[in-house]
Amino acid sequence: MLWSGSRARMTMLFIGFGGVVALVWMRLGAPDVALAEAAVGAALTGALILRAQGSVPSPLPERSLPWIIRGLVAGLSVAVFSALAWALISLDWQVRPGLEGAVEARLPESGVTNPVTAVLLNFRGYDTLLEVAVLLIATAAVWCLGRSPETPRLPPGDPLYLALLRPLIPLLCIVAGYLLWLGAFAPGGAFQAGAVLSGALLLLLVAGLPRAPGQMDTLRLRVTIAAGLLVFVVVAAATAMSQSTLLQYPPGLAKHLILVIEAALTLSVAFTFLVLFQGGRPAPPDGRA
């Protein structure tokens, strides 16, 4: 894959590779990771790489480094590899310590029955709160680099593409909503749902429809991108005040609060991927610079 010559072919292989990895995760019994890998790792990352190709000059600059540097890099790689291999061999794989037992024991108190959602939104919800901030940081940083370049679009009104979109977009929205709801008791959740939803948004954007969401830098777009963080922080502040402990959900309300946070997160994740795909700040609505 690394040496396949053309960058377009490398990207295609990368997307295919992501699909295979998702199948491997499925086979290993980790459906959550498989879903995330298929939606984010293969599909969205592939789209981002394809998009980035357009703005990077085509021939990769190849500069041959002196043999001392190459030798050093090779030596370092071998050393790191051997150290890792040695460390992994020295581990006792019969004893597998972990928090699975503790998670299972406290699962009934978490408000959901899917252990992954319980960890992400309750037991270690604070990590997720900060990760959501990372998403907003990424968007803000990309927007600071300049206006988005022209998004590649299909010729408007392509009858075949529009005929494909008409059933596909509602279907993707339903799948996203289903994944969001499913997260409470089975593999699924906000990130997977958001990734599927952003797929639908990307299809609309590429179709060149004039009213496709995310083309203009409007208040509504910015609120949607920040909604996940804002809702999460409001819940955190409310729990810190009412329960006197940060992110301690009141008894009985855990499931509702998790669902509210995840719904906001789904929208934010979807629109964050959409604006990251555009690679810059969209134009303001009234055409001012």
Next chain:
Amino acid sequence: MPPVQGLRMSDAAGALLAGVDWAAVAILTPLVGGAAAFVLPNRARAIGVAASGATAAAAVALVWLIATGGPYDLAVGGWSAPLGIRLAADGLSAALLGMTNLVGASVAVHVALTGRATKNDPEAGVAAWGFWPLWLLLLAGLNALYLSADIFNLYVTLEMVGLSAVGLAALSGKADAFKAAMRYLLVGIIASLVYLLGVTLLYAQYGVLDLATLRQVMIPAPATQLAMVAMLAALAMKSALFPLHGWLPPAHGNATAPVSALLSALVVKASLYIAVRLWLDLFEPTGVGAGAVATVLGILGACAVLWGGLQALIAKRLKLVVAYSTVAQVGYLFMCFPLWAGGREALTAFVYLAVAHAFAKSALFLACEQVQRALGDDQMSSLSRPELPGAVKITFALAAVSLVGLPPSGGFIGKWLLLDSTLLHGPTVWTVAVLCGTLLSAAAMARVLARFFAPEEQAVAQDLVVGDAASWRFSLTPLLLAAAAVGIGLLGAWPAELVNVGETVQ
């Protein structure tokens, strides 16, 4: 459960303060502010100043509570240690929290004061907006980092800090800044992944992520030692320890002045703090990290002191002098590692040096902005021109006093304690390295100051517009920061007592 335990209420104010979880306020306020500044770009400056100020107030309240009532400890979500995430802060965290929030709020005020003057500057358009959401989210990341007691949560906070720092470094819009930011991003990502590798190795062996729990179960197994090496190497890379410092001078030298101030004063300290925290709480007490590891870090620190000092002495641009001086100062901080076995003295030295450097370095970078505005460039050769406002010279002189380590500044006390510690617990060569480094940084600062105060032999009629560089808007905050760097030395024993709060709790 009250967030602060063992607090003796001596007065009503104390009771009032203790009723609020100030740590949560210090993390959530900048998060809300960052999101709000992103949503409402036209109000970003007002939101930014208000949120920075409120966060600083919360942090000061938290530091005061820790100083008077003992360490802070909270199980987030009510889930106790191995399952949930623990927030904790002892004296070391409190001192660095106070430093971060005071310097950060000052720089934010400076940006707001000078922002109005730069409104007509065409390249400031994007930068003026983008600064606020990125800075507030960076502040949230820094506060969360100093409060975290969980090795995976520390990774998340490192990501927040690293990514927002890259965004800020690219703000100036210059091609050089963009290139430097790109390199900074790659270094940051590699370092984050290497740190994460260490976390994974520890979790595979012990199945816990909480610092206190890990400390109880950790044993010096080979995989643990590899994890330690990976984590320390990653953190050294993020803190620009020699010879992994190559990314720092271009990134700090090409960013806008307030951003350089924040990156140099605060961001570099964050990863360094994690290294100290892991070493003191995890690797040293469990016997995983032998003295040899600390000695290697100390030797690299000594090399950084000498190399950074030398580069600062021969740099051609003022901003690069200041940036290379950061490389040297990071070196002093790493030189504390081999001395910790000898007691708390070196830790106090570490905190004094880190805090004094934060105040002095932010003052220097903000003063660089004034030089740039007054003279049109910051080449060393043009520094003796007469248009330079007097406030810049005084700011530089005061900050230099603290950086070099002259009494009565905070830098002096830090260096005195460090020297004392090297004399008591280290080989003589340590002392020699500290003294040589001091000599080099004195020479580098004297080179700048000599040009500032040189007799203005030919007052050539310059048609350069001095403009607003002489206005109080530009000189107030740097002057106050530089004065604070000197004034820290006059605080007496209070900072040392703060550092020693809860020395074994985390």
